[in-house]
Each structure stands twice: as structure tokens, then as C-alpha cells.
Amino acid sequence: MSNSASDVFKALGHPARVQFVKLLGEGEKCVCDLVESVDLGWSTVSRHLSVLKEAGIVTDEKRGLQVFYRLSLPCVSQFIACLELDGKTVQTDCACHSMET
Amino acid sequence: MSNSASDVFKALGHPARVQFVKLLGEGEKCVCDLVESVDLGWSTVSRHLSVLKEAGIVTDEKRGLQVFYRLSLPCVSQFIACLELDGKTVQTDCACHSMET
DNA sequence: GATTGATTTCGCGAATATGCGAAATAATCA
DNA sequence: TGATTATTTCGCATATTCGCGAAATCAATC
Numbered sequence: 112m113s114n115s116a117s118d119v120f121k122a123l124g125h126p127a128r129v130q131f132v133k134l135l136g137e138g139e140k141c142v143c144d145l146v147e148s149v150d151l152g153w154s155t156v157s158r159h160l161s162v163l164k165e166a167g168i169v170t171d172e173k174r175g176l177q178v179f180y181r182l183s184l185p186c187v188s189q190f191i192a193c194l195e196l197d198g199k200t201v202q203t204d205c206a207c208h209s210m211e212t
Numbered sequence: 213m214s215n216s217a218s219d220v221f222k223a224l225g226h227p228a229r230v231q232f233v234k235l236l237g238e239g240e241k242c243v244c245d246l247v248e249s250v251d252l253g254w255s256t257v258s259r260h261l262s263v264l265k266e267a268g269i270v271t272d273e274k275r276g277l278q279v280f281y282r283l284s285l286p287c288v289s290q291f292i293a294c295l296e297l298d299g300k301t302v303q304t305d306c307a308c309h310s311m312e313t
Numbered sequence: 314g315a316t317t318g319a320t321t322t323c324g325c326g327a328a329t330a331t332g333c334g335a336a337a338t339a340a341t342c343a
Numbered sequence: 344t345g346a347t348t349a350t351t352t353c354g355c356a357t358a359t360t361c362g363c364g365a366a367a368t369c370a371a372t373c
Contacts, residue, residue: 116295117230124222125361142320155362157321162360176319176370190291194217226331243350256332258351263330277340277349315373322367330359337352343345 119187122166127151128159129191131180135169136188139181220288223267228252229260230292232281236270237289240282 123129127149134140134148146156160180163169170183182188224230228250235241235249247257261281264270271284283289 116292117225117227119295120221120230121225124218124225126218129218129221151361152363153320154322154364158361161321173320173370176317178320186291186294190287191217193287194220252331253333254350255334255352259331262351274339274350277347279350317370317372319370320368323365325363326361328359328361331357333355335353338350340348340350342347 119166119168119184122162122168123187123191125159125162127156128163131159131163132168132182132188133191135180135182136185136191139179141177141179143177145180220267220269220285223263223269224288224292226260226263228257229264232260232264233269233283233289234292236281236283237286237292240280242278242280244278246281 123132130149131145134145142153142156142160145160146153149156151159160169160171163180164171168182168184168187169180171178171180173179224233231250232246235246243254243257243261246261247254250257252260261270261272264281265272269283269285269288270281272279272281274280
């Protein structure tokens, strides 16, 4: 009955949040970078990030004045790439839950 | 801007729909099977299935009186299994978009 | 200690999703 | 043809999500 997978999916069910995960796939970013990448206000972006955080998809760390976000569920970023191959190709490999602490 | 990946995620962002995808991972099922697997009325289940269909995650086929659903995006079912390993294990492989027509 | 800069929280109205029962379809059978 | 079974569509009420601007935090600096 308890379906934590659906919480992860729900958290990813918004274009801005997918966009953030894609960017974070390149490495950590501060909120300012993420705000720039999307046509939304700071408060809205912040809320989207907290949704991703609650779902366990990202973590944040405050350094100085800025807050940096990074992917904590790297397989999500790979799965997105996978979806965007759009039915054409057969797949490589999927490193769900890579072994970071 | 157009983020079809987020449409797939949004479609999966409900426990019943994840449940259906998991069952369909075992093979095709008629709507009656899916209704049984969940505590919701027929009309609700039917709507959930149409959400999955619109997102390209399942296809349906009518045979006689019954409608059968099957996964059209098998990697989704694998990704769910992957998520449910819950951070413990390193991953096998992810057959996104297997080569059915 | 007051100010500045980066980010989050709050409260709101508007849009969307959810679940239901009733009615509509569609295929089969008598 | 009319009844039966399986499923979908519709309309409604409730609940959740979205995006915004204003106000609140919080760390660094003056």
C-alpha cells in the first residue's frame, strides 16, 4: 500500500523540477543558477527545490551566503536521459543508488 | 521547454498508477484485474489507466468484452524496482525502450 | 549592532487532480 | 432485438498544486 516510488515520481512531475534534476546531473549548483535556468521567481524555485528534497532526490548544503543543491539519487538523472532517447535506442546501464554515503 | 519526461513522471505520481505499472510488469492484465488490486471504483481506475495511456506508458487492446493493458515503456517498471531497492544496492541494467515495435 | 545579499516561508487566488455514482458505449449472448 | 457484462465518459465536490509578492531568516560584512 505505501508507495514511496510514487512520491519520487510526483516530485518529478513538473517541468521545472525535471530541469533542475538535469542540471544537477552535471554537478552541484547554487539556487541562483537554478533560478536562472527557468522562468520562475525565487520563491517558486525554492518551493520546487523543497519538493525535490522531501522526496529524497536532492540534498542541500549552505556554504556562506549560498545554498548548494546536489543530486542524491543519481539514477533519476539517468532515467530522464533514458526517457528522452524517445523510443529509439536500446539501453546502456542504470546506476541506481550509486555508492555515495 | 517542452518536457515530455515530466509528463511521464506526472503520470506515475499516484500510488494506484505505480501499482498498475508494477502489475503490468508481470504481463498484460485486464481492467478487472487492476481494479481488484486497488481500493478504488471502476470509473476511477479507468481514468488512471487513461492517464498512463496518454503518457505513453501503457497501451490497451480490446479483446471480446475485456480491455487488456500492457506496458509500452518497460524501463519504467525496472526503474520502480530500482527505486524500491531503497539505497542499498548498486544496479544491474536498465532496458529502457526495449525493441518492441 | 545595523545592513546587505541569498534564500525560504507564508498566504493568497487560480488551475489542476482525485474519487464517486450515474449514464453512455460496446461486444456478446439469448 | 433485448439483456448482460466490461469498460469509459461525464459532472460534481473536495483536495492539492502552482506561481506570486511580501515578509521572515540567516550568514557575512560594515
